[in-house]
Amino acid sequence: MKKYRRIELLENLQADTRQLILTAGYLQRMDPGLLLQEPARGKWSVIQVLEHLNSYGRYYLLAIERSLEKSKPANEFFKPGWLGDYFTRLMKPDENGAIVNKMRSPKDHRPSKYLDVLPVLTTFLEQQHYLLELLETAKSKNLGSIRIPISISRFIRLKLGDTFRFLIAHEQRHFVQIDNALAMIQGTTNIFPATHVVI
Numbered sequence: 001m002k003k004y005r006r007i008e009l010l011e012n013l014q015a016d017t018r019q020l021i022l023t024a025g026y027l028q029r030m031d032p033g034l035l036l037q038e039p040a041r042g043k044w045s046v047i048q049v050l051e052h053l054n055s056y057g058r059y060y061l062l063a064i065e066r067s068l069e070k071s072k073p074a075n076e077f078f079k080p081g082w083l084g085d086y087f088t089r090l091m092k093p094d095e096n097g098a099i100v101n102k103m104r105s106p107k108d109h110r111p112s113k114y115l116d117v118l119p120v121l122t123t124f125l126e127q128q129h130y131l132l133e134l135l136e137t138a139k140s141k142n143l144g145s146i147r148i149p150i151s152i153s154r155f156i157r158l159k160l161g162d163t164f165r166f167l168i169a170h171e172q173r174h175f176v177q178i179d180n181a182l183a184m185i186q187g188t189t190n191i192f193p194a195t196h197v198v199i
Contacts, residue, residue, distance in 0.1 A: 001085060003077045007139055009161065014135050016168050021128045023175055024050075024121065030182075032117040039184035044111065046181055049174050050124045051111035057127035059151045060167050064134050067160055072142035079144060084162020092169035093176045106152050135164065 027035065027046065035046040044052070080088070090101050143161030150156045158166065 001080055001082070003079045004161070006074060006076060006078050006143055006161075009078055009143070010135050010139050010164070013164050013168055014132055016172065017128055017131050017135065020168075020171055020175065021125060024125055024128070027178075028121055034182065034185055035117050035121075036115075037185050039181040043181065043184075044177075045113075046178050047115045047117055047120050048111040048113070049178050049181070051115055051120050052105060052109055053171055053174055054120065054123050054127060055109045055111070056151065056167065056170060057124075057131075060148070060163065061127060061130055061134065063148050064138075064160070064163060067146045067148055068134065068137050068141060070141075070146055072145045074140055074142050075144065078159075078161040080162050080165070081144075081159050083156070084158040084166060087158070088162065088165045088169045091166060091173050093173055099173055099176055108151070131167075138164070 027050075038045050094100055138160065141160065143164075144159050146160040147157035148160060148163040150158060
């Protein structure tokens, strides 16, 4: 399994997170009505997708923050665990920006239909800025020895490095979903400008 240089991995994840922030900023400038509209019956609106991501952020960011309080000597390299690597690859869009593996969201992470645009967007952006801070703090930590329990089972624990990789891959996956939803609503393709591509 591929090994990563710790600092290089974290800086790449920070770059991915900044790209998500830029894309969310683009959403802020859109008509709120579009963000609340379902692209098809039973499909999530853009704001529902963001609230779904916020629900993961509420769990994982706190869990990561607590884990970073543990002082472990940092290793130069990080080797993913087989399960964390599998989860990340399962979530991440392919090189063409397509979502290959369809899956249902756990009940605890299914968003309400009744949401306000501004608080959901604000929360998402706040979480992403906090994620940048956590990634920076992690540069002095051992990404392999610190373990984080996953949200759907506290008995399964991923390495800290894998938790970061999974969390950001999950966000990238759902920004592809957002782009697809907006394309369906507006009857166009490539809603996000090229500078806002998140994969």
